[in-house]
Each structure stands twice: as C-alpha cells, then as structure tokens.
Amino acid sequence: MPRSAARLADIAPFHVVELLTRARELEAAGRDIIHMEVGEPDFATPAPIVAAAVDALNSGKTLYTQALGLPELRQAISDFYRHRYGVAVPASRIAVTNGASGALNLAFACLADPGREWLLADPGYPCNRHILRTYEGRPVSIPVGPESNFQPTPAQVGAAWNEHTAGLLVASPANPTGTLLTLPEIAALAEVCRARDGHFLVDEIYHGLTYECDAPTACAAGDDIWVINSFSKYFQMTGWRLGWMVIPEAFVRDVEKLAQNLVLCPSTPAQYAALAAFRPETIAILEERRAEFRRRRDFLAPALEAIGLSVVARPEGAFYLYCNCSAVAADSFALARKLLEDAGVAATPGLDFGANAPEKYIRFAYTTGVDRLAEAVERLRRHCGR
Amino acid sequence: MPRSAARLADIAPFHVVELLTRARELEAAGRDIIHMEVGEPDFATPAPIVAAAVDALNSGKTLYTQALGLPELRQAISDFYRHRYGVAVPASRIAVTNGASGALNLAFACLADPGREWLLADPGYPCNRHILRTYEGRPVSIPVGPESNFQPTPAQVGAAWNEHTAGLLVASPANPTGTLLTLPEIAALAEVCRARDGHFLVDEIYHGLTYECDAPTACAAGDDIWVINSFSKYFQMTGWRLGWMVIPEAFVRDVEKLAQNLVLCPSTPAQYAALAAFRPETIAILEERRAEFRRRRDFLAPALEAIGLSVVARPEGAFYLYCNCSAVAADSFALARKLLEDAGVAATPGLDFGANAPEKYIRFAYTTGVDRLAEAVERLRRHCGR
Ligand SMILES: Cc1ncc(COP(=O)(O)O)c(C=O)c1O
Ligand SMILES: Cc1ncc(COP(=O)(O)O)c(C=O)c1O
Numbered sequence: 001m002p003r004s005a006a007r008l009a010d011i012a013p014f015h016v017v018e019l020l021t022r023a024r025e026l027e028a029a030g031r032d033i034i035h036m037e038v039g040e041p042d043f044a045t046p047a048p049i050v051a052a053a054v055d056a057l058n059s060g061k062t063l064y065t066q067a068l069g070l071p072e073l074r075q076a077i078s079d080f081y082r083h084r085y086g087v088a089v090p091a092s093r094i095a096v097t098n099g100a101s102g103a104l105n106l107a108f109a110c111l112a113d114p115g116r117e118w119l120l121a122d123p124g125y126p127c128n129r130h131i132l133r134t135y136e137g138r139p140v141s142i143p144v145g146p147e148s149n150f151q152p153t154p155a156q157v158g159a160a161w162n163e164h165t166a167g168l169l170v171a172s173p174a175n176p177t178g179t180l181l182t183l184p185e186i187a188a189l190a191e192v193c194r195a196r197d198g199h200f201l202v203d204e205i206y207h208g209l210t211y212e213c214d215a216p217t218a219c220a221a222g223d224d225i226w227v228i229n230s231f232s233k234y235f236q237m238t239g240w241r242l243g244w245m246v247i248p249e250a251f252v253r254d255v256e257k258l259a260q261n262l263v264l265c266p267s268t269p270a271q272y273a274a275l276a277a278f279r280p281e282t283i284a285i286l287e288e289r290r291a292e293f294r295r296r297r298d299f300l301a302p303a304l305e306a307i308g309l310s311v312v313a314r315p316e317g318a319f320y321l322y323c324n325c326s327a328v329a330a331d332s333f334a335l336a337r338k339l340l341e342d343a344g345v346a347a348t349p350g351l352d353f354g355a356n357a358p359e360k361y362i363r364f365a366y367t368t369g370v371d372r373l374a375e376a377v378e379r380l381r382r383h384c385g386r
Numbered sequence: 387m388p389r390s391a392a393r394l395a396d397i398a399p400f401h402v403v404e405l406l407t408r409a410r411e412l413e414a415a416g417r418d419i420i421h422m423e424v425g426e427p428d429f430a431t432p433a434p435i436v437a438a439a440v441d442a443l444n445s446g447k448t449l450y451t452q453a454l455g456l457p458e459l460r461q462a463i464s465d466f467y468r469h470r471y472g473v474a475v476p477a478s479r480i481a482v483t484n485g486a487s488g489a490l491n492l493a494f495a496c497l498a499d500p501g502r503e504w505l506l507a508d509p510g511y512p513c514n515r516h517i518l519r520t521y522e523g524r525p526v527s528i529p530v531g532p533e534s535n536f537q538p539t540p541a542q543v544g545a546a547w548n549e550h551t552a553g554l555l556v557a558s559p560a561n562p563t564g565t566l567l568t569l570p571e572i573a574a575l576a577e578v579c580r581a582r583d584g585h586f587l588v589d590e591i592y593h594g595l596t597y598e599c600d601a602p603t604a605c606a607a608g609d610d611i612w613v614i615n616s617f618s619k620y621f622q623m624t625g626w627r628l629g630w631m632v633i634p635e636a637f638v639r640d641v642e643k644l645a646q647n648l649v650l651c652p653s654t655p656a657q658y659a660a661l662a663a664f665r666p667e668t669i670a671i672l673e674e675r676r677a678e679f680r681r682r683r684d685f686l687a688p689a690l691e692a693i694g695l696s697v698v699a700r701p702e703g704a705f706y707l708y709c710n711c712s713a714v715a716a717d718s719f720a721l722a723r724k725l726l727e728d729a730g731v732a733a734t735p736g737l738d739f740g741a742n743a744p745e746k747y748i749r750f751a752y753t754t755g756v757d758r759l760a761e762a763v764e765r766l767r768r769h770c771g772r
Contacts, residue, residue: 130648131648240655254390
C-alpha cells in the first residue's frame, strides 16, 4: 500500500477542531454557544477595502501578477513602514504572500535544510513547527513562562543553540499569550543569532492590535532580520489570504524563485483590495475596532481572574488571554470539553500550543462583543462555582 | 554569513521572465510587442463569477473557511464530476486549494519523502520539479518526444522505475505541448504505478480547453489516483488562486492536517466566486471562449508550419503550440531573444520546460486574438525570410 511521507507522523491537526465540530453539533441541536476559541476578528473587512476589490474586479483585474506581488502594493507596504514606524524598508525587499502562512512557508522553504534545528517558543503558534517540519527542518522548543513574559530570552537562546541550530523564530505580540518584545529585547535576540551566523525571523502578524503602546518592528533592529506580517488580523482580511514578508536583501532572489515556482503569485483581487488598507479612512475604522478590542480585554482579563482563571502573561496585544486554569481543573483539555458541554463556552486548550505544561493553560479569544463576553463570564462563574 | 538551504541551488527561476522584462522595456520605449509567451487566458473572469464574488464581499463573507474549503464548493465540484464526466467522486475526497499550484504543493508535502524519486515528463510544466525538490523529493525526467505524442508510455515508466521511485506525475492536456492521454493510456500508466505500490498524480488543469473532444478524467481510472485541477484556465480565474485536488480516501486526513497548518484555508472570496463557475450561464460563456481558442489554434498551427516552425505534437488542448524551430535557428533561446528584439514577438524558449533538447523548441501561446496572431505570423515570416 502506498503511504504518506514520514513527516506526516509529526504533523498534528488542530485539536480545537474537535471542539468546534462538537460546538456545531450542539448549535444544530439548538444550544447557544459563545465562541472564544476563534483566532480571527469578528469584524468583516472594512468597507473601503471591499470597495477597492469590487472596483478591481469590475475592471477585469483578475490575471496573475508578478510573483512577489504588485509593485504598487510592495511600495505601499514600504511607505507604511516609513509612516507608521519611521523605518526605511525598500519595496524591493518586500514580498507579498498568501497570508503570514504563505510567508512562513516561503521563509522555511528558503532557509530550512533537512535536519537543521530551529528554535521556537513553547507555547507558540502551532503551525510554525509543522510548517518547518514539512520542509524537513527540525523544530526545537524553548519553554517560556511567566518569568520571561512568555518570550524567549537571549540567555535561553544562547543556551539552546548548538552546532545544528540554524535560527530562531519569535512572534511579537505572541499567540497564544499576546505578550510583546521591546526593541532592545528584539535587538538582543538578533545579536545572539547574528553572532552565530544564524537566521532570525520575527512574526509581527498582531501588530496594530496592541493596547498600551505600538509594538516596535524588528525592521528597526537590522536589515538581516526576516519580518513576517499579514493583512489578516489588524486589517481584518483573514479569508483573503494576504500577507507580506520583509526579506534580507541577499535572500530576495531566492524567495522570488520559490514564489515563481510554488505559488505563481498572491491573490490578485486581494492585492487590489489591500491597496486601500493603508488609506486614512480605512485606518480610522481599524483604530476604532482596536479601541473596541481594548475595551473587551479590559473587561475580560479581571473578570477571568476573579473566577480563578489567572491571566499569567501581560496581554499587551493580539486578542487572546492565556489563562492558568490549574486552580479550576487538573487538565485544560478536559476543562475545555466540559466548558463547551455544560456552559456553552468554547475555548482553546493549551495542547494546541505546544508541550510546555499545556494541561495547565487555556486560551480565551475576545473576538466577540462585550455583552457576549459578560454572558460567557457569568456562565464560567457558575460552572466554576465562584 | 547565513545562507539559503541547499535546495535553492536546484531551483531555477523562469527564464521567460528575462524576456518579459526586456519586453516591458521595449514597450516603455514605444515598441509594439505581441505577447505569445503568456500562460494564461487573455479573457477577464466571466461576469457571473465576478458577480458572485461581489455579492459575497458585500455580505461580509471575508472570514477563514474550513481548511479543505467550503462544504458547498466541495459538493459543487463533486457534482461537476458527475455531470461533466459521469464519474462519482464524493465531496469528502475533494480539497479546495490555492490553485493547481497549491494542490501540487500539498500533494508533494504529503507524499514526497527525502531522496525518493518521482518520474516527470520532459518537456513538462517547469514548476513540478521545483515544487518536488522543495519537499526534498528527487525529480527524475522521462524524456518524451513526438514518437509518443510527448507523453510518457507505460514501457518508459516501467523501465525508469527503480527501488527509489515513489511515483509518477503526468499532465493531460500537457504544458507545453497540449497533448492528451486517452483513458486507456491513463489506465495503463495507473496500472504500472499500482503494480509497484507507487503514487500516480494527474494534472488536469487544461481540462475544458480541448478542441477535438473532451479529455477523459483520471478519476474514471481508479480512486487511488490523485487528480489536480484548477479554476485558473478553463474558468479563467488565474489571479484568484483557486484550484482543487481529488485525493485517494486514505490520504484525505493527512492532506487536511497539512492544509490546516500550511495554508489555513483557500481564499474565501475566490471560493464564493467559484460557486458560480458551474452555472449554465457561466458555462455558456466559457464554451464560447473555448470555441475562440479553437479558431486561434486552427489559424496559428498551419501558419507556423508554413514558416518552418513545425508543430511536432498533436495540440489537442491547452493554448500552446510547441514548435521545433531547428529549421530556423540553432538555439531556441537565442531565437526567442531575436524574435523579441527584431520582430516584437514574445515566445517561451524550450529551456523553461526541461533539459530534453530544449534548444530545438519554442512555445507559442495563442492567448491573444486572431488579428494579433496574424500580425505575429507576418512578423515571424519576415524575420525567418520565408
Ligand atoms: C502568530 C501567527 N502567525 C501566523 C498566522 C497565520 O495567519 P495568516 O496566514 O492568516 O496571515 C497566525 C494565524 O492565526 C498567527 O496567530
Ligand atoms: C500544467 C500546469 N499545472 C499547474 C499550473 C498552475 O496553475 P494554477 O496554480 O494557476 O492553478 C499551471 C500554470 O500554468 C500549468 O501549466
């Protein structure tokens, strides 16, 4: 019998899909479920972005574009770095991709040699280790916890580095914790990698969704850093599948060759849509929604704390609260199942984010309105008997 | 200095891009260039498909979908197999992908073990060997020529198979030649693979663009065959990046795990658009355009023959003529450069399709109207002194 490649044994599905499927069954049976497991904004794409797509479609802009994206979109992203961050990033270093996912695929396709090791934070975005494994790289976890705000430290990275190590990938703000790296922290991590001739990748997909301050971009810490971003979260274009990557100059040609062969080009309608993403009227809508996310976080974090679900990290960004649930249950996966069945609240168990004490943690996304969050808190309170 | 992965040394860019860049320079300088190098229909996406996308966008359908695609689109594709081919393919075996490109990526991510060999026709679609190499598989060329209508034969496949061989990928209609495999030919190739516990993949992206007959689908030759298709060519949705793959039952779960981790989902607007692709009013438009492609082919093939550019294969499908140019020039790449500079006609040299006597061949795409094709032929005639 023909079989799948050996790597498939190491590639895990999303465990939360099991819960989602059960949630749909319950909903089909008439139950009201509050969805706090979903990793995407609950807002539709802002109207000016949609209007730009509709215009492009109606004028027949449906053909392939250049492999690295429309020159005017690459320029618009370059301008965005100048205006938003005061950093000069030439358009020639920017690749438009199929979401941050597409960027991560191209980066590892370009960089990951078989058997070479890559350092990843645990807990972290689960797809990273599977994408890496697909290109035959080897993911190595750095366990991170509250003591370092769930981000790897230069000391940890230095200690974990060995002759097989090829590089480091971090996210700021991070998923599932929402924690940030400061610019000096990013610079220090970059220095550790640089000193070892290693690659350094920073996933900035939750930029724009920070609530105390703007997150600094790793582009300001050196032009040898790979920076990944997306139109999915802040720009609320998840389903369009559009993102980008800032590439160190020496690797642009290799990424272009890969893009030509693996993807041909990113979505043309999405690219024309994204040209409207940086316009003032769009940004005004996005900033209102950011304020709404902040209100939700400010409501939800203390409310969960009061129930005994302690928010262990400083959730400065993204739209997640990563809670230690050990005061409430011994196993977060069992808890997630019970919360769904008994309380009608869906959340994501730690298991989806790694192997670093996942049974202690559960992630709540505030991707639903405050009224629904309040109802969820009430249900959780009753369930936990507080 | 940090470096790219070793595989990058084996990944070639599209050589035609060099010509395209030069063509744009010439056009910027006021020259009229006839584009016959482009591998996409010159028609915008049919209006009913665009209208469906606009409707979906205006009703806020911009979120992620399931990793394997919208259930209703998978069902519509399943229905298409029943109506168009009379073949039963359950929706559960269909994955919606980022174009045929996305399907080829998922297939090789799922199947290609490092160092294992895959048989590919040469000449063939150039991306195949590079996608395969990216997942650390090893492409092995089967040289094909006029004697087998540029398709591999069961005897060739049997002879090339060894203990390292994992499978075979063919395309029908093929790129760059437009040649077809009959159902008995497909069945015979499948049998060779099956007898050796190998995988068999058939790329049917040019289905619908055949001019003597409808191409048979490999789905009719066994449910152990992987069948790749796309909305790019017949449905004229190139820039939308949407395709699909029919997966043998035993591999569906593995492909789903990969899709969840590598891509999250295919483009949501494109999926809603594609729901209108199978409607009778859309098919009516597509069939008119197919007739137009046929008129172009019927004009162009004899006209090129008359100039000494002999159409060596039976171009039954796609929108390409693969011509032996050795009566006119010793090296097709030099010829392509000269045709561009001197005659203002852009075509793709054999070099982009493999290593099987590429200097003898040049590909002309009939992706422009008959009047422009006539002008191109006139320029070529003058250039070749005929
Ligand atoms: C940290 C992180 N990176 C990357 C992605 C991929 O997102 P997309 O491909 O939609 O840009 C996600 C999605 O949830 C994420 O959380
Ligand atoms: C034979 C063949 N397969 C696959 C593709 C990929 O097309 P897409 O990703 O647009 O579906 C092409 C594009 O030209 C092709 O010619």
